[in-house]
Amino acid sequence: MNSVYGYFVVFLGAGIGGAVRHAINRASLPVGSAFPWGTLAINVTGSLLMGLLAGWYGFRSNSGQYWRLFLATGVLGGYTTFSAFSLEVALLYERGQLAGAATYAAGSVVISIAALFCGIGLMRIA
Numbered sequence: 001m002n003s004v005y006g007y008f009v010v011f012l013g014a015g016i017g018g019a020v021r022h023a024i025n026r027a028s029l030p031v032g033s034a035f036p037w038g039t040l041a042i043n044v045t046g047s048l049l050m051g052l053l054a055g056w057y058g059f060r061s062n063s064g065q066y067w068r069l070f071l072a073t074g075v076l077g078g079y080t081t082f083s084a085f086s087l088e089v090a091l092l093y094e095r096g097q098l099a100g101a102a103t104y105a106a107g108s109v110v111i112s113i114a115a116l117f118c119g120i121g122l123m124r125i126a
Helices: 003-031 037-059 065-079 082-094 098-125
Strands: none
Touching (some): 003 037, 003 065, 065 082
């Protein structure tokens, strides 16, 4: 596989996914709530789409690696990284690594939120 071409298809897909994410976030603004409905919708639909893609590539498709890079890593990666996180938790679970799946899920959420607060705190004192 040509490495430069692989990066290009991911780059192209990520741009598309990011633009769709932005459109959904903008569309959710008129809802008038402080609750992040747009992000919730993006995370749920992105996870559903990742499941559909994983199932398609795992059970039905012989499509090449470039399509996987474009759709899963690129488009869905630009749309939401939560879909990749969801897939990784599901893969650990399906492999029978229940403790690993639970640790990864809880650790990712708790540590990521803690890291965000650390970043905010560092900027407040800088």
